[in-house]
Amino acid sequence: MGSLLSHAHLSLEATTRLPAGSPRAEVVAHLAETARQIRLQDLALVHFAGAGHIGGDFSAIDVLTVLYGAVLDVAPDRVEDPERDRFILSKGHVAGSYYVTLAAFGFLPVEQLATFLKPLSSLNGHPKRRSVPGIEASTGPLGHGLPIGVGHALAARLDGSERQVFVLTGDGEMQEGSNWEAMMTASHYRLDNLTVVVDRNGLQQGASTEASMDLAPLGDKARAFGFAVSEVDGHDHGALLDLLGSPERPEGRPRFVIAHTHKGHPISFMSDQVAWHHKVPDADQYATARDELLALTPGGPA
Amino acid sequence: MTQLLAGAERTFDCRDAFVDTLVALAREDERIVGVVNDSVGSSKLDAFRTAFPDRLVNVGIAEQDMVGMAAGLAASGRIPFVSGAACFLTARAMEQIKVDAAYSGNNIKLCGMSPGVAYGELGPTHHSIEDVAWMRAIDRMVVLVPADPAETAAAIRWAAGYDGPVFVRVSRMPVPAVHGPDLVLEPGRATVLREGDDVTLIANGTVVWRTLAAAELLAADGISARVLSMTSVSPLDTDAVVRAARETAGIVTVEEAVPRGGLGGAVAETVVRSHPVPMRMLGIDGFAPTGSAAYLLDHFQMSPEGIVRQAREVLGR
Numbered sequence: 001m002g003s004l005l006s007h008a009h010l011s012l013e014a015t016t017r018l019p020a021g022s023p024r025a026e027v028v029a030h031l032a033e034t035a036r037q038i039r040l041q042d043l044a045l046v047h048f049a050g051a052g053h054i055g056g057d058f059s060a061i062d063v064l065t066v067l068y069g070a071v072l073d074v075a076p077d078r079v080e081d082p083e084r085d086r087f088i089l090s091k092g093h094v095a096g097s098y099y100v101t102l103a104a105f106g107f108l109p110v111e112q113l114a115t116f117l118k119p120l121s122s123l124n125g126h127p128k129r130r131s132v133p134g135i136e137a138s139t140g141p142l143g144h145g146l147p148i149g150v151g152h153a154l155a156a157r158l159d160g161s162e163r164q165v166f167v168l169t170g171d172g173e174m175q176e177g178s179n180w181e182a183m184m185t186a187s188h189y190r191l192d193n194l195t196v197v198v199d200r201n202g203l204q205q206g207a208s209t210e211a212s213m214d215l216a217p218l219g220d221k222a223r224a225f226g227f228a229v230s231e232v233d234g235h236d237h238g239a240l241l242d243l244l245g246s247p248e249r250p251e252g253r254p255r256f257v258i259a260h261t262h263k264g265h266p267i268s269f270m271s272d273q274v275a276w277h278h279k280v281p282d283a284d285q286y287a288t289a290r291d292e293l294l295a296l297t298p299g300g301p302a
Numbered sequence: 303m304t305q306l307l308a309g310a311e312r313t314f315d316c317r318d319a320f321v322d323t324l325v326a327l328a329r330e331d332e333r334i335v336g337v338v339n340d341s342v343g344s345s346k347l348d349a350f351r352t353a354f355p356d357r358l359v360n361v362g363i364a365e366q367d368m369v370g371m372a373a374g375l376a377a378s379g380r381i382p383f384v385s386g387a388a389c390f391l392t393a394r395a396m397e398q399i400k401v402d403a404a405y406s407g408n409n410i411k412l413c414g415m416s417p418g419v420a421y422g423e424l425g426p427t428h429h430s431i432e433d434v435a436w437m438r439a440i441d442r443m444v445v446l447v448p449a450d451p452a453e454t455a456a457a458i459r460w461a462a463g464y465d466g467p468v469f470v471r472v473s474r475m476p477v478p479a480v481h482g483p484d485l486v487l488e489p490g491r492a493t494v495l496r497e498g499d500d501v502t503l504i505a506n507g508t509v510v511w512r513t514l515a516a517a518e519l520l521a522a523d524g525i526s527a528r529v530l531s532m533t534s535v536s537p538l539d540t541d542a543v544v545r546a547a548r549e550t551a552g553i554v555t556v557e558e559a560v561p562r563g564g565l566g567g568a569v570a571e572t573v574v575r576s577h578p579v580p581m582r583m584l585g586i587d588g589f590a591p592t593g594s595a596a597y598l599l600d601h602f603q604m605s606p607e608g609i610v611r612q613a614r615e616v617l618g619r
Contacts, residue, residue, distance in 0.1 A: 082379060129377070129406040136377065138406040141397055147367045148402060151374020151382075154359060158335070158380070178398075181367035188362075 005048040007114045012041040014106050017069050024238070027070055031237040034104055035065040040293050041113065042100045047286040049117045051125070055276035056170065057097035059201040059234070059261040063168060064089075064101040066240040072166065076106040079133040083163050086152040088137045090145020091170035091199060092126040093278075099123050099132065107134040143176025145169060146196060150182045153194040153254075166244070168197045172204030175213045180225065183254075187226030190252035195244065196227070198256070199234065201263040203274045219258055227256035234259030235266070267292055310478030310511070317346040319451035320413065320472045323458040324383060325350050328357065334462065337372045337384045339365050345385040345415050345472075365394035369410070373402035376409045381462065388414030388430035388471060389421075392437065403467040404442045410468075411461045412437075417471040418508065418558030419586055422595040431586040435563025437469040438536045444468040444489055445536040447557070447565070449510035450480045453533050456487035473558075475508045475595050480531065490537035498528035501613045502546035505556035506532045506565055509584075509604050513556045516609035527613060535565050540572045547577040552616030554582045556609055558599065561585035582612040 015034055018027050038061050046052035068074070073085040089098050096116065103110045115121035122131040126140030137148050149167035156163045169179065186194050198218070202208055209215050219229045228250035232239050243257060263277070264270025267289045281289055328334040328350065336350050336358040351358040359375075361368045365386060372382035384391065391414050392399065403410040414433055421428035437445045446461070446468065448454040454472060461468040480495060495510070496517050505513035510531050517527040528550055530542055546553055553573060555566040566583030573579060590598050599605070603612065 086378070088374075129408075137373070138401055141401055143366070144370055144398065144402055147370025147398070148374040148377070150367070151371035151376070152378050153374075154371065155375045155378030155380050158356065159378075178364075178366035178370060181361070181364035182370065184364070185361045185367055185371060189359075 003049040003118055005045065005114055005116055005118070007111060009044040009048045010041070010110055010113055011044065012037055012100060012103055012110050012113070014110055015104055016106065024241070028238045028241060031065055031069045031241065034069055035062050035237065036293060036296055038065060038097065038100045038104050040290065042097050043281070043286065043289055043293065045096050045100065045113060045116050047281050050280055051117055052096040052280065053093045053278045054281070055203070055263040055270060055273070055278070056091060056094040056199070056201070058265050058267065058270065059263045060091065060094050060168065060199050061097050061101070062235045062237060063197055063199060063240060063259055064097060066237055066244060067166060068101055068105045070241050071245045073163070074134065076133065079107070083161060085163055086136050086149065086165045088139070088145040088149045088152070088165070088167045089127060090139055090142070090167055091173055092139030095123070095125060095127045098127055102132055102134055108132045142170065142173040143178035146179045147182040149194060149196070150186045150191065153186065153191040154189060156193050157189070157191065163193070165194045166197065167194070168199060170204070171198050171200045171202065171215060171218070172209050172212065174198065174215055174218065183222070183225040183227065186254040191254045192249045192252055194254040196254065196256050197244070198258050199261055200258045201261040203263045203272070203277070205277050207274060222256035226253060228253040229256045229258065231258045231260065234261035313476035313478050314451045315476060316448060316451055316454040316473050317415065319454040320458055321346045321349050323455040325353050327459065327462045328354055331381065331462065333379060333381045335359060335375060335380050335382050337361070337368055337375070337382045339363055339368045339386040339390065341386045341415065344387060345413070347385060365390050366398050369395040369398035370402050372410050373398065373406060373408045381409055381411070383411045383413055385413040385415060387428070388417035388433050389428055392430060392433040396436065400440055404440045407442070408467065409465050412467070412469045414469060414471050416474045418473065419590055419595050419598040420473050420475045422598065423592055425592065426589040429586070429590060431560045433471070434535055434557070434559040434565065435567065438563060438568065442467060443536065444534070446470045446489065446534055447506040448472070448533055449507055449531050450477050452479060452481035452483055452485040453487065453531070456485045457533065460487045460489065471507060473508050477508050478511050480511050480514060487533060489534040490539055491534070492530040492532045492539040492542040494528065495531050496527065496529040498526040499550055500526045501617055502528040502530065502550045502553045503556060503609065503613065504530045504532050504543070504546065504553060504565065504569055506535065507558050509556045509558050509599060512599065512604055512606055513609055515606035516613065519606050519610050520613055525613070525617065532565055535568055538568045538572065543569050543572040544576045547573050547579045552580040554584065554609065554612045554616060556584045556604055559585055561587060580616045582616055584609065584612060
């Protein structure tokens with residue numbers, strides 16, 4: 001079945017981040033409401049386009065929202081500024097949530113979301129570098145983002161720049177050996193301008209990460225590779241803001257943030273269900289999920 | 303080993319021209335960085351490391367990371383010259399080369415050291431005979447196979463000034479100079495090393511001088527062979543190939559690589575489309591037996607005498 005997505009399905013309104021110095025509570029409420037709007041839009045995208053990776057989208061959206069809404073030093077009018085922070089989405093299959101997040105913060109027109117997955121659209125099933133202003137890397141095959149991020153971090157070091165590099169990976173993705181090669185490099189070169197966030201939803205395409213190829217103890221492994229490890233509730237906007245937005249950097253050590261998330265969060269019938277890796281909600285499921293998102297207290301926790 | 307080309311007094315290791323050129327370019331352009339997989343020695347990059355210790359990034363024995371990281375460096379404005387044994391650089395990092403370098407449009411230079419059968423007795427695990435075909439299949443990748451020090455230096459100079467992904471083969475196999483020193487390389491443009499109108503020999507890399515020697519043997523027998531150095535496999539000088547097909551009776555390609563998909567395949571595609579003529583394609587046509595690099599070139603019929611046999615087959619005389 002072809003995509004039925006049209007402009008009628010666009011509900012998102014672009015926002016901007018709150019000014020620096022805004023009260024934390026206001027920032028957190030703004031992030032929560034933005035994440036809710038991103039989920040509503042992403043749900044419509046996947047339902048009407050008839051494809052997407054909604055489970056991973058919904059586990060990553062809060063991290064994406066906090067990064068773009070309050071942490072990254074990036075803006076739509078300076079996507080080529082050499083001093084911008086770099087964000088690499090390594091789990092490229094959650095492109096839908098990435099495009100909606102970029103639209104929410106003004107990097108692409110909201111109307112363009114209606115082209116998601118359509119012929120010749122720049123909104124491909126996996127993001128391509130520069131296909132949308134602000135997309136730093138072409139990803140989709142897993143285990144690519146972290147080496148690229150290490151290269152950006154090393155370039156910042158060579159340039160004597162304070163700019164920061166953030167990489168968001170999936171947890172199943174950490175089974176790719178290239179990540180551990182890159183982690184050795186990051187540690188060897190003492191890249192404390194690099195932050196890796198792992199979307200730790202515990203599920204990969206076919207089963208749990210532990211049943212597929214055990215990652216535990218992930219934090220100990222990262223620590224053994226020389227990273228400063230922290231763990232956080234990946235749906236708690238305040239906790240994510242405090243951790244990712246902190247200017248503190250452990251001297252000479254890259255950061256490894258394990259963001260504990262739920263695939264499909266917070267939809268009752270999707271959450272933690274492996275089947276929702278790339279399942280498309282039918283009309284009833286779409287209506288139910290939409291109602292659940294609408295019922296969330298605006299500005300409250302997702 | 304096959305006798306050197308008449309008039310050639312000495313041979314060269316093209317890695318010397320590679321590093322001399324790279325160091326000179328890096329002095330002029332601080333964006334240039336070297337990226338290696340523990341391959342400083344095998345890439346002869348010691349002089350680069352001495353001159354620019356901060357700009358030589360060693361990732362250890364980790365090729366996926368090497369190319370992915372180079373993509374990040376390139377996307378942040380650096381010009382990485384990624385240098386490692388061709389067999390590992392291409393085969394182990396293929397997806398990073400495809401996605402992070404070519405598809406992403408990153409300005410990365412991939413320098414495949416000691417390609418083909420340069421590692422001789424170390425065997426097919428260390429031979430890189432598929433690299434040309436693999437790299438040629440990747441959209442936007444410029445594929446350069448220099449024949450001597452001048453072509454190597456010219457290829458590196460050109461690559462540094464070009465904004466996009468380039469694969470350059472750099473061999474350790476001793477070769478005589480076939481050009482003067484100040485060659486300017488133009489990808490997509492073959493160099494005519496010898497004019498001729500009976501048959502055309504199209505070669506690149508370390509076997510170009512052997513092909514010239516074959517042309518001398520043919521000339522002694524009254525056969526006039528045109529010799530082209532096809533340094534650039536992608537883009538290919540299709541005009542030169544079509545001229546060869548129209549103006550001579552047939553074409554022999556000679557390369558230190560698998561001909562299917564490589565230079566032989568590229569030339570054949572053009573010939574079939576434009577002006578079919580008899581062709582023979584010499585190359586490393588399968589996993590090699592044990593032997594030195596020079597032995598293996600002879601084994602795969604790329605001695606001057608072997609090349610002559612193929613030319614005679616094409617001509618039917």
